[in-house]
Amino acid sequence: MSLDLSNYELLWPVSLFMSEGERVLRSTGSWQDRATWLMAEALAGTTAVADFEDLPNHTAPASDPWAATTTGWGTKQALMDQRDWFTELIARASELRHAAAPRPYWPQRRDYWLSHDGSTARDARRDFARIIGEFTDNGYLAEAFGEECVDDHTELRDPSEMIDRRLGIPHLWPLAPETWDEDTFYGLIEVFHDLVSRPRMRRFHSYSGCGWHHSEFHNGPARVLYRWKINQLLRDAGIEYELAAEGEDLGRLVAVTDDARSALMHQALTDSAPDITIRVRHAVALFRGRDTTVESKRSAIVTLAGILEERRALLKDKLGKDEGALFEIANRYDLRHRKADQRGDYDEAFLDWIFWWYLGTVELTNRLIASRTAG
Known part of the structure; x- marks a missing residue:
């Protein structure tokens, strides 16, 4: 008998519900109490908890193949017990609908259209x-x-x-x-x-x-x-x-980026060697903080440039003479050495561009190192 999920709505992220549910199933003792509490929190309403509590703690004995089921007496079908039911619920969590807020009611719609006061x-x-x-x-x-x-x-x-x-x-x-x-x-x-x-x-x-x-x-x-x-x-x-989900600034407010750049940041933070990860985390925190400044963005770029400098031989091997272009900007513009003859008359958007370029190159060198090690 397959579980009908149509009456349940999820209030949590799917991955969190699954991980906490799997932990409940691994627990001993009062696992049913933990399961009930998890469903009370993570699912809208009380329907799921009521369905769970209506089930037996154990599957109907094999000696009673004609046990009563939801389809009536005389159906040769084993009853689903609480563990079977909860196991299937967690395994199929990705099929659950997320609970949605009701569409705005009349007073709320009026406020939406008429309010312009912040x-x-x-x-x-x-x-x-x-x-x-x-x-x-x-x-x-x-x-x-x-x-x-x-x-x-x-x-x-x-x-x-x-x-x-x-x-x-x-x-x-x-x-x-x-x-x-x-x-x-x-x-x-x-x-x-x-x-x-x-x-x-x-x-x-x-x-x-x-x-x-x-x-x-x-x-x-x-x-x-x-x-x-x-x-x-x-x-x-x-x-x-x-709120940042990873990095040195975990749990701190940071500027929102698009999905592609968020994915790049995640890759650079998770795929680097431990000594490099610390520096990448620091660079990311400097760059994306809510209180970031031009100086902190420069510092973030300098940190990434230092990582790439250490990997210059690898870049030269893969890019040939073109690897020099990576460092020319950091050296000729008012970023790293801060000399009098360096250029400083550029828009702040230039810093954003160079940061993402350097971070992407760090992630590229991570993959090059990984492939060389695997080979």
Whole structure:
């Protein structure tokens, strides 16, 4: 019996749902509790959890081939148990529809057409506060801030003080998005990236209506989910920054690039030798930071040029005399040596072009080295 996925909608990235689901299946003990909690978080509504809980814990015994099924009595068909069902759900996660927000209603459409006062930025701040509220409700800040319990009278950490220590701005908790300027908003986005941690288990404490308590925290999946949600928010608001998913500036806001250049950056960061990776990460962080300057872009180019200088023999072997053109720009223009006779009257866009050219060449030399080693 194949699983019908038509009633389920995914709220998470597919890869994250699959990796956390596979981990649940590898776990021992209360794996059903972990599975239920994962579905409650990652799938819209309660339908999937209800379907899962309706199934038996184990497959119908082989001695009872005529067990009752959804098709009625007398059908020779083994019942699917919870593990079979959940295993198939995770394996076929890529077939799940992503939950979509409903189309705007009348008041929202009116605001969209009539508002020209910068309300998009304010809406983004409110939406960010809502997302943090959801993370809080699901226990993602319990490891950082602590969690109240009627049986535990330990004094909890003060979230406002914790944020103040990181940002240097007091009284930011509870969140009040209407009071934030741009720097505060972007700073909070980066701070909460470092604070969230996913609880893989929860238990309900019924005494005096205490509620859910969370445990088995891990910041890896929490940060993946956080970046996915926040980057989607920033895109929808037309804000041209995103949280970096890798590199020296992991979890920091960086300028958005197109898919091709993002792929190039990923390749250069992941395929380099360890000593080169450190330098590439540094160059990328200098170049794409939200607060990047002309000087930081120059420094990024100089870092990449140093890598290529070390590989000059390889480039000469593959390109012949043409390899000199790579270094002529860095040497003749006001980039590396900064001599009086060097050219400095060029547009900043030139720095972008040379950075991507050099980064592409670093990635090319990585592949050349890999092919030579394989051969």
